[in-house]
Amino acid sequence: MAEATAKKDTPEIAEQMVTLTIDGKEVSVPKGTTVLQAATQMGIHVPTFCWHPKLKPVGACRMCYVEVEKMPKLQVSCALEAMDGMVVYTDSDTVKQGRKAIIEFILLNHPLDCPTCDKGGECDLQNLTFAHGVDDSRFDFQKYRFVDEGMTTTFDDKRIGPEIVLNRNRCILCYKCVRANKEAFGEYDLGVYERGNTAEINSAPGEEVDNPYSGNLVEICPVGALTNSDWRYKIRVWLTTTTPSVCNYSSSGTNILFFKEEHKNKIYRVTSRPNDDIDDGWLADVTRYGYQVVNSPDRLKKPLIKKEGKQVEASWKEALDVIGKRFGEIKAKLGGVCVGALVAPSLDNASLYAASRLMRTAFESNNIDFRGDYRMLPDNPESPFMILASQPFRIADIDDSDVIVSFGSDLVKEHQNEYLRIRKACNFSNTSVFSINPYAVKSADVARQELVYKPGTEEIVINGICLAAIEDDLVDRNLAVGLKSRIAPAAAAEAARLCGVEIGALRNVARALSEGKKVTFFTGEIITRSRERDLIATALFNLRKLFKMESKGQMAALARYANSKGAEKLGLLPEPKPALKSKLTSIWGHDPDCPANITDAMMAQIKKEEIKGFFIMGANPMMLYPDREFVKEGLEKLEFLVVCDLFETETTELADVVLPLASWAEYDGYYVNLEGKTQKALRAVKPMGEAKPGYAIVNSIVAALKTEVFQSDEQIHSQVKELLKLESVIPIPDEFGDVHPASDDRGGEYNVALYVIDDPHHSGYLTEKAPSLANFVSEPYIEISFEVAAKLKVEQGDSVRVESEIGKVILPAKISEHITNEVALLPRNFASTGVTSVMMRKRRVDRVKLSRVVE
């Protein structure tokens, strides 16, 4: 803590070094470093139980004793700040005796059930007992035992959450889990009860430990007190080997480690691979348990071909023959422009690049897009939002930002690691966070102020902040005059009224932005999916210029998927940026001269029978694209549809040929995270059945088409590398832009704004196949506030009819303590209910009518 504070408040002190002697060697460390950190830095191992690098030290376990000259008592090094001239011994006889005593104390009531304990082999207590403990026990009494009602033996465990199992007898009360839960995750479902040597960790009364970060509690437990049903009793840790990889569900590219067994070709678990620049060693549950889709028995193992209206299993050769024949016919008869493609932004660079090349060279078509799940209006590579999305962003810069604005982003549902990062900034330094959203979000619990605006008034909020700054004279007056004529409304009070935010709140944001020394300002999915995203981006550029933010901090629209940034950089858009386009042309010697259609336009063209053949790789537009009926009509009309996926989905049902796609754990791939950083994910297991990675599938299709054959994999890699090197940041225009509030078509009785979200335990359409994640949430629901529920006279779990002008679904109500206004949230992660059927692709904000289902 001291370290972070020193760094932030007084940079000149941060450089101040102190020199101390540890075990006879001198070392200089920045002021504020603890003795433990200094020793670790020197390669001296100091044993700990309760210390965690990302939590404030508490000095509870007392294992990290050191002896310091001139200090009469043993000191706990985890909480002892290094001082000039300190002489520290980490291995003196007194220290050894002290540690031995601690191990003895801890073992008093610890059941020595290592042979049946799942932690055996990777247990801190086991290791440290070998290293520092004694061989015999002087404790000749009955050990203390926790036995609950219904437990027959003391070895019975207690399930305290959908995944987590607690054995209190093994617990050594290091409090790491409770502290991490509260401090790092902001969750209160786990606590300490009773006191003294009968103190116990337990779930809060009447609650389950089911927060979206709960898996970390298991990982940081030093003993076998917290285990999860994902891993326990499946395999011994020493029988597994590890493979480093990155998460395929988050855009930050959380670093992970696969634990797998070679001969069984199976992954057993995922743990963190701490990377302080990206994840700080915390994993969201969706990252931790999401790997289970790889092992799912439901995976597609062989290609399927539609014969007489039924999909039947076939060999790769048969499937490729059909593809080559049918695509060849379409191309010969109507030209390659009659073929389109939709790929997933979670595929690796090589697969994306290969798909792009397939479309643009083999078919000479520009019909390719990677955005298959949100409403899109025609865009060009230099439209304001694309500029905003191309801006550089560094996750680690959140740490020392003094002002953080999260705009249109429900962090816990889309950028889970970034939320933890912001929490950390708040815990360790004096950071002001503002959360600006159309509904109250969980992540606003760290916010200095939460602004909840009326759905569909994003640009008015931003204009309002600018106006408040101008009215309070917080900004350059020349700039103020320049901006005032370009925006509407004319006064902050009017803006506040229109967007339903208190003017005081707008003023506070304005003041913070003008006073902030390092600002992090980012937008999330609510902005990305808004029809008016270009207008909102322009409003943000105005704000950036007005507050002179170019020189202090960062502003960007965060990418959502594991490789969205890679797809953007490799030109998977119908119309790549000019520089990229010319580079591609020079590599391929081709430049397809034909209209460029985004996903929405492609669907429209299919309906007009202008696109006849379609190739989908890893995407599921039937489930995710707004307006399900629209997509369905389109895909059904196609002459020939090829879909590659891990599972049979609603989209594969419509396909003429289905190809089994390998998951990211089954081949080496590179992914570009939201910072633009390329990370490698290594192959952990062999592909299931006959599944193939994306680039291999594309290569076989190219071969089947008997057109130009691609170069080798090495050449693909070097070309990808070259493309990624291209500058992708588009400069933000230096002029103020006009921002007049856009209309928001509110539809009469359809008056509840609907936001389609990811459940905090899910991401996209695959994770419901992970049993652990399904244990948390396996059914769709409609999340509403207490007020809305009261109005509808529904209670938790009652059925609610959600109707829009074009469709309806019936879902159980989930009454949320977070939401306060009249909105409804709908998770899109469950195939059982086509939630997208109520969405309208041309609307700014989806609006629905809610009613109780009378049984």
Added chain:
Amino acid sequence: MFYSPVITNAAEAAGHKDLHLFKYIEDPQQHKIETYEAHGGYKAWKKVLKGMSADQVIEEVKKSGLRGRGGAGFPTGMKWGFVPKASTKPRYLCCNADESEPGTCKDRVLMERDPHGVIEGMAISAYAIDCHLMFIYIRGEFDHCRERMEQAMDEAYARGHLGKNINGSGYDLEMIVHTGGGAYICGEETALLNSIEGERGMSRMRPPFPAIEGLYACPTIVNNVESLASVPHIINRGGDWYASLGTEKSKGTKIFSLSGHVKRPGNYEVEMGFNLKKLIFDPEYGGGMLDDKKLKGVIPGGASTPFLTPDMIDVGLDYEALQTVGSMLGSGAIIVINEDACIVWVIKKLIHFFRHESCGKCTPCREGTGWLEKIINRIELGQGQPGDIEKIEDVCGNILGRTICPLGDAAVMPIQSAIKQWRDEWLYHIEHKKCMVKTNFEFK
């Protein structure tokens, strides 16, 4: 177990004229604001508001030599001086009224009988550190104290001694009466702060010290009831007057809670340095041993301080003198034990208390107290094993000085001294499977 009737102004009867804390303690109306004011109450508060700066108040208290009466004896004025002047954060004052040390019952008397004295002291101290919100954290079991303090607080608000713009001085001060949930550990200042914040009552690591980062991470001063109650008198009569009482390094007067086998148990306010033997045997004070039995030992400063044997009790009751005989002044709870008490039984009672009150945060205290209780219980039951005493000593050594807060030390110090002073009695218990003391005495 240690409840005793209050016999208080004995010292004045004995010709001592400088009593101040207990001067009106026997007036049954003293807890009412009218009586308190008639006795000169809130004069000091008005004086401070009218013409003293915060620094002047601190200076006066420093001059008085007042030291913390909660047990540690840290100079009060110096503690106030640690509040960073430059900090823009709000400051808080917490009056520590979580009086739970076995044998101590002095703060309770002050709160029940002279609550306005406590409030006035708190107000002046709050002023000294520029605090506008002060708390009194009252032990959960002290319901009568809470009632009295709340009544007194309401009266003080009604009279304008608290609230906004007090007496036209422009100074605002609010007060909150907070009760604990019944944990000894919450008398430890950082655990007390956690408890007020709504957290689990567990001590925090220091540094940062509460004066820098305390309640809600803001500068906070935690003072004992008795310390704060002394402050108005220091302001009224001057630091020099206060410093003229007591010994060279221990100034002023102190309330001692005398309990156990004496004829006249109770709270006595005496000058610092008062002779312990006199306090126990003088007819004006303790009046000698109950039933004229022989004295076996004395715990001079609450259950957590080492024992004194009869040959050691001719000693002054002040911080330094007690240190020279190997014990501590602590909170001033003097527990007198006669020859009939089995020392193993006494220690069993004590370790049970400390084991029960250990918060469970740090390993040595949490596990060690439990282990000690088990061993001591077994010895007391006549099931002791050879080597148990050495084991106890070894475990005590592994706890002493190795815990976050002083609770661990408090638990083992009386054990260590009891073994040192009466080792033969312990050995007899183990060897003969019975008690050396003829009649096994029960405290009433």
